[in-house]
Amino acid sequence: MKQRAISAVLFVLAMLGGVFGGAIPFFLLFGLITGGCLWELGGILFGKENEYVTLRRVLATALGMMPYLVYGGIKTGLFNVKGGTESLLPGLVAVVMVVVFLLILLELFLASAQPFTNVGHYLTGLAYVSIPFAMFLGIAHWDDQYTPLRVIGLLSLNWANDTFAYLVGSQIGKTPFFSRISPKKTWEGTIGGMVCTFLAAWLLSHYIPSFSFGQWMALAACVAVFGTLGDLVESMLKRSVNIKDSGAILPGHGGFLDRFDSFIFIQPFVWLIFWLQTS
Numbered sequence: 171m172k173q174r175a176i177s178a179v180l181f182v183l184a185m186l187g188g189v190f191g192g193a194i195p196f197f198l199l200f201g202l203i204t205g206g207c208l209w210e211l212g213g214i215l216f217g218k219e220n221e222y223v224t225l226r227r228v229l230a231t232a233l234g235m236m237p238y239l240v241y242g243g244i245k246t247g248l249f250n251v252k253g254g255t256e257s258l259l260p261g262l263v264a265v266v267m268v269v270v271f272l273l274i275l276l277e278l279f280l281a282s283a284q285p286f287t288n289v290g291h292y293l294t295g296l297a298y299v300s301i302p303f304a305m306f307l308g309i310a311h312w313d314d315q316y317t318p319l320r321v322i323g324l325l326s327l328n329w330a331n332d333t334f335a336y337l338v339g340s341q342i343g344k345t346p347f348f349s350r351i352s353p354k355k356t357w358e359g360t361i362g363g364m365v366c367t368f369l370a371a372w373l374l375s376h377y378i379p380s381f382s383f384g385q386w387m388a389l390a391a392c393v394a395v396f397g398t399l400g401d402l403v404e405s406m407l408k409r410s411v412n413i414k415d416s417g418a419i420l421p422g423h424g425g426f427l428d429r430f431d432s433f434i435f436i437q438p439f440v441w442l443i444f445w446l447q448t449s
Contacts, residue, residue: 181429185325193246193316197307201238204303206426207434208234208295210416215291217411222280226288229276233269234295237262241304245311266296302437309437312444320380324440327393328433330370335363335398352405364394385443392439393432400435404428 188199212227219226240262243249273292277285310321339359347355371390375383404427408416417425 189318189321189325193311194248196310196316196318196321197242197246197248200303200306201235201242203426203430204238204300205231205235206417206419207299207303207430210425210427211295211299212291214407214411214413214416215294216288218284219282219288226291229273230292230295233266233273233292234300236266236269237296237300238304238307242307245307246316299434302434305437305441309440309444312448317380319378323374323378323380323386324389324393324436325433326374327367327370327390328397328436331363331367331393331397332401332432333363334366335359338362338366348402351402351409355402360398363398367394367397385447388443389440392443393436396436396439397432400432403435404431 184199188195191199208231209227212230213223216223216226216230240249270289270292274285274289277288282288306324309324310316310318312320335355336359339354339356339362342362343354343356343358345357346353347357347360368387368390371386375381375386381389404416408414415424416427419425
């Protein structure tokens with residue numbers, strides 16, 4: 171318990187330092203998190219291979235990092251691109267497709283028993299980890315200006331949902347929520363997490379003006395529903411290969427994926443909320 175508490179405190183301090191340190195530290199912090207999630211995901215997906223597992227993990231991580239690094243580099247001003255992000259999109263898509271086709275050729279020579287399954291694993295990292303974190307970068311820079319309070323607001327809602335779902339469920343939880351995938355998750359805990367997420371959104375709306383009250387409520391609903399489902403999706407992934415944690419980078423808390431599974435899953439839906447409101 172002591173080790174778990176210490177690692178939790180260090181994790182929170184690192185997150186606060188990266189978020190409030192400015193656009194570049196934020197970009198680097200979540201670049202590290204994105205890479206860690208991709209590396210762990212590669213270990214899970216390629217674990218059934220007998221050979222070249224490390225090579226495949228490295229390649230999957232490198233491919234997955236491309237959208238995050240390019241998009242984040244533009245948003246933070248590290249890359250100066252004429253015409254903005256839109257002008258770079260066709261080229262980035264072309265480069266990613268070339269790399270994917272090269273990975274298909276690599277599987278041809280590595281003589282795997284499941285070559286196209288492995289190709290699917292490479293693409294899973296893009297869709298499941300890298301693009302959602304790139305979307306999160308876009309949300310943080312939505313008006314072409316980095317807004318740390320917007321980041322903290324989203325993280326706080328996600329933490330409220332996760333934390334209070336665990337606390338309420340561990341104290342009064344009796345009714346299984348999704349026992350096939352997560353036997354310990356209960357309806358009481360899930361509902362408790364959702365209620366506390368809306369309460370957190372109401373409280374934050376008084377102190378963080380980055381979102382309107384309506385946006386706060388929409389974000390709370392998004393986190394409560396899709397964050398919960400995202401947690402189940404990662405549990406399904408781990409159960410499919412019979413492992414407890416995705417990694418051990420955070421003692422007592424598991425790996426990067428274990429900490430950010432629900433947060434990753436909400437990003438496309440949060441992005442959609444913002445896009446619909448500004449289009």
